[in-house]
Amino acid sequence: MLTVLAQLGRTAAPVPLADALALSDFLDLVPGPRGVRGRRYRLSALVAAAAASVLAGARSLSAITEWIGDVPAWACRALGFPTDPLSGTVSVPHPHTLRRLLVQLDGDALDREIGAFLTARAAPAGPGLRAxxxxxxxxxxxxxxxxxxxxxxxxxxxxxxxxxxxxxxxx
Structure with a gap:
């Protein structure tokens, strides 16, 4: 799974969070491996957070989960993590939750959507043929x-x- 996200890490991302938010529209098309019961986080929020961490320089599962745990609350809200209505705090997933999800995801579907995102994000090369x-x-x-x-x-x-x-x- 990290090889799919590694393709994102090779792209120039001056604003990782903005790119991850744009990617979340594409991630809504990835089928979720989880059952209906017990889902606390949206699939696109979890994968977009992992993608943002890779764009910010994370290169391992532990680095991805550390980045998600350290990111400010406003960024977690922007990524789509739920806010507690009483306390106003944003809950982030446990590292094991994210690891289990990334391992269970359909790699081909995720690769297609990340590829579609990168294709849409790439600026046209200009007039002429594309190599x-x-x-x-x-x-x-x-x-x-x-x-x-x-x-x-x-x-x-x-x-x-x-x-x-x-x-x-x-x-």
Whole structure:
């Protein structure tokens, strides 16, 4: 899961929170792995907070959870975390809650939405053609008696944004 968020970390983000808020519109399209009971936080708020921490420089799960715990209350409210109506405090998730969620998320769906966000965020290159590099690899040692080898194909533009990637088994 961190590899999907690492793509965000390679982008220039002068204002991580603003980018994470813009990303949350795309994250609403990611299917949630959690059941209806016991949900305290919106899925898009949790993943947007993780994305904001990665944009701010976090490179591990513990760094992500520390960043979320240290962020000011106004930023937590902006990300969509609930505010207690009586005390006015903002509750943030326990680090284990965030870890469990990130592990259970559909990586392909999250990758699609982050890719769509980065594509929408990228400024047009200007007039003319856009350069896209495409590369494919057959994974060594992936062939079994039952299945063929796994082939990976990726397309990337020259600003280091992954536009698409696919993996498939070949017979």
């Amino acid at each position: 896209i590099a495409v590369d494919g690899k057959a994974l060594r040692g992936s062939r079994t008696r039952i299945t063929g080898h796994i082939t990976l194909l990726a397309a990337m533009d020259h600003t280091d944004h992954v536009l698409a990637h696919r993996g498939r088994t070949r017979g």
